[in-house]
Amino acid sequence: DAGVTQSPTHLIKTRGQHVTLRCSPISGHKSVSWYQQVLGQGPQFIFQYYEKEERGRGNFPDRFSARQFPNYSSELNVNALLLGDSALYLCASSLPGARGEKLFFGSGTQLSVL
Amino acid sequence: TQLLEQSPQFLSIQEGENLTVYCNSSSVFSSLQWYRQEPGEGPVLLVTVVTGGEVKKLKRLTFQFGDARKDSSLHITAAQPGDTGLYLCAGAELRGTYKYIFGTGTRLKVLA
Numbered sequence: 128d129a130g131v132t133q134s135p136t137h138l139i140k141t142r143g144q145h146v147t148l149r150c151s152p153i154s155g156h157k158s159v160s161w162y163q164q165v166l167g168q169g170p171q172f173i174f175q176y177y178e179k180e181e182r183g184r185g186n187f188p189d190r191f192s193a194r195q196f197p198n199y200s201s202e203l204n205v206n207a208l209l210l211g212d213s214a215l216y217l218c219a220s221s222l223p224g225a226r227g228e229k230l231f232f233g234s235g236t237q238l239s240v241l
Numbered sequence: 242t243q244l245l246e247q248s249p250q251f252l253s254i255q256e257g258e259n260l261t262v263y264c265n266s267s268s269v270f271s272s273l274q275w276y277r278q279e280p281g282e283g284p285v286l287l288v289t290v291v292t293g294g295e296v297k298k299l300k301r302l303t304f305q306f307g308d309a310r311k312d313s314s315l316h317i318t319a320a321q322p323g324d325t326g327l328y329l330c331a332g333a334e335l336r337g338t339y340k341y342i343f344g345t346g347t348r349l350k351v352l353a
Contacts, residue, residue: 131283158339169245169343170284183340217283227272227291227333230341231284239290 129153131233133218139239140208148203148236152220159180159201160230161193164215176201179184213240244268245332245344253350257319262328262347264313270332273306273313274341287323320351 131149140146142225152159158177162170176195195201199220205212215237218228243261245266254260264273272291276284288297290306290313297304301324303316313330 141290159341160339160341162343166271167346169247169331169346171343172340175339177339185326185340219283227274229289230284230331232274234282 131218131220131231133216133233133237136234137237137239139241141207141241142210144208144226144240146205146208146238148205148216148218148238150201150218150220150233152199152201152218153231156220156231157199158221158223158228159195159199160184160219160221161201161203162217162219162232163187164217164235168212170217173203198239208240210240213238245330245342247307247328247330247344247347249313249347250345251348253342254320256321256351256353258351260278260317260320260349261338262329262349264315266311266332266342269310270334270342271310272333273310274331274333275304275313275315275327276331278329278346279325284327284329288321317349319351322351322353324347325351 134149160175161173164170174193175183177196190206193203215235217235219232221228248263274289275287278284288304293308293310295306301318305314328347331341
């Protein structure tokens with residue numbers, strides 16, 4: 128079975144531009160989460176979507192938005208890019224369970240803002 | 242804001258040594274997970290602990306959840322070079338399990 132796939136793997140943008148990152152979850156997973164991982168730190172929660180509805184949002188500005196499609200794939204959009212948005216953006220799909228959700232992460236999109 | 246502090250931040254040890262990584266918070270979590278992340282990859286789930294005081298073993302790795310569900314530890318016995326990586330703990334908020342707060346990470350290097 129294919130794991131979580133993210134595209135593109137690397138991206139270079141300049142300040143003020145817009146970016147769209149894409150994620151395809153593991154087949155059968157209906158929940159997708161997005162995390163931002165700045166170099167040297169742990170991932171920070173941005174959004175979670177379940178059945179196309181936003182189920183949670185982290186402490187990120189409105190420049191960050193996301194959506195989930197009927198096939199459960201997801202897009203993360205970031206407008207008006209800042210230098211500080213440079214990071215590894217991770218997508219995780221998950222299955223609920225009695226012992227909490229198990230997150231399965233993709234390899235991420237490395238975004239560099241110049 | 243819930244925070245998870247991990248210690249140590251960096252650890253470099255010789256093959257065969259034992260080590261313990263700590264994950265501490267002032268907040269209570271409904272569950273806590275440990276992940277390992279290698280360069281260029283996303284984190285991979287190692288274990289989930291749910292009950293206060295719970296101990297889980299995964300081969301040479303032993304995970305413990307604190308009695309008050311505020312802290313956790315990861316102990317590795319006889320470390321091997323393949324254990325090298327970034328170890329992350331992640332706590333699920335009490336009011337729901339959909340948001341995970343990740344720790345600051347412990348970067349482990351095991352030298353052959």
